[in-house]
Amino acid sequence: MGERPVVLALDQNRRNLELLAQFLDREGYELRGVSDLEELDRALEQPCQFSVALLDLTGFDERVWERAERLHEEGVPFLLISRRVGAKGLQEGLTRGAGGVLQKPLRIQELLILIRSLSEG
């Protein structure tokens, strides 16, 4: 078995990251979880090795959009996750290059399908 694809996830909530790591591990992914923007920046400074990124917007302000744009520039497909997703939020996310905007709570199966399709595409 070769290198496992790595998923980068930004989430303020540690428990969310733990659960995500468990589910992804079972599906053959490795998780690189970060819980604030500085940590995210440090992760992105290294040569890019991420297949997919997940950004949980809960608890972050507009500064998170800069990171979204950066991911887009570096060619890392990413999903936005939010507590509430309206038409406006969806529009905003998609114009910044998101592969999709998901509303919490997520369905595990659906999330895995999206990650697989984005990482392979």
Next chain:
Amino acid sequence: MVDERRVSTGVAGLDEILRGGLLQGRSYLVRGGPGTGKTTLGLQYLAAGVAEGEKALFISLTEPTRSIKGNARSMGIDLEGVEFLDLSPTPDFFVQVESYDLFSPAEVERQPMTEQIVNRVEELQPDRVFVDSMSQFRYLATDPFQYRKQVVSFLRFLADHDATVLFASEASREAPDEDLQFLSDGVIELEAGPNGRTLRVIKFRGSDYRGGIHSISISDQGLRVYPKLLPAEYGRRFEPEQVSSGVAEIDHLLHGGLERGTITIITGPSGTGKTTLGLTFMQEAARRGERSVVYSFEEEVEVLRARSEAIGIPVGGMLEQGTLSVVKIEPLEYTPDQFAQMVRTEVEQKGTRIVMLDSITGYKLALRGGDLVAHVHALTKYMANMGVTVLLVNEVETIAGGEFRITDVGISYLGDNIIFFRYLELRGQLLKAVGVLKKRFSDFEKAMREFTITEHGIEIGAPLTNLRGILTGVPYWVGGQDEEG
């Protein structure tokens, strides 16, 4: 299908309602509100399995093992050998739920739970499983369709492992459990109503069962069911012979005595000697070595004994011999089904041949709930089918005169025989008279006779054939014997 193996429920009376028990390898729903006895039923079911050398597994989704064991102990249920899979939430669950929001708790919790169940069932291979309660799975499903699918596949998984499953559900208006009723092979419903606790079987695939509402009790003896008495289900062969009273004149009034398997209403005002007449039949039965029982709803055993012995009926001796049992029934002590169960034990296990209910009014006041005429009907018909001579004591309010009525409670239609007492005012004195109003299986003497109780027992006078207007209570002589009274 015909010879499916039955699995005992471990609950006295319930197997009888289920015609022998649950069918092996199937799954049954036990439903009811809080405190109706669902868990108790499940515990007894598992304990009964262990007693038969089977493997039993309790899957708890709500209550921790420690508290289940504590409750079982207080009800005298031995859980030695019963295996537990405790999936009830731990205290830190609360903290954890608070701390994540990316996935729904349903998705996060379900998988580990399912894995634990599968592992445990495969490792133990239980014969009996009790799930308390299935309703919990509802909250772990994302939608009703998923829930239904999960329950079906869970039950099928257990059936594949040859387990007979009992699963509890709490039904409420917010979360009805109709879906579970459809998915199970049978439904047992428990209820705690104002007239006591009840049990009802609503569905039982592949078998007949006894319908209707049966009363149950939960005590330190555990849960017990008192199957509703259906007289038609009972019967035995008996000689249709007559039972003598031991008093020649009474036998004469009845043209021989009372037949076995008949119901006799002894009716009359207070203090006329109705109970004494019944005891006279019992005294004679004791002489033949037969057992009788008096269910006394008003009089204390000691009072009955003392006053009977004062008139020459040796109640004390009969009690000692075991040819008589006097049972005082305290108000609200039993439901009609529980009372019927007690009578059945007397009739079926102790061979009792004469039973007296003293009195019908007392029965109505002492037993709780339901249509009491229907209960008296079922109980007395059952006894008659079993060849018991049934005596129903009925007290009427009228002392003398007034409108003549047989009973005040609408049960006269039950009587194969009716013996009645009247007070008569004759020459300024109060006399008692006894007569027969109806006798289904033989002719009887149509005249009334004077009835007195002395220290030697009952004494009956000659037929009062020259009296007229007896039923008015103020009769007069005819035929020149005496003047009008």
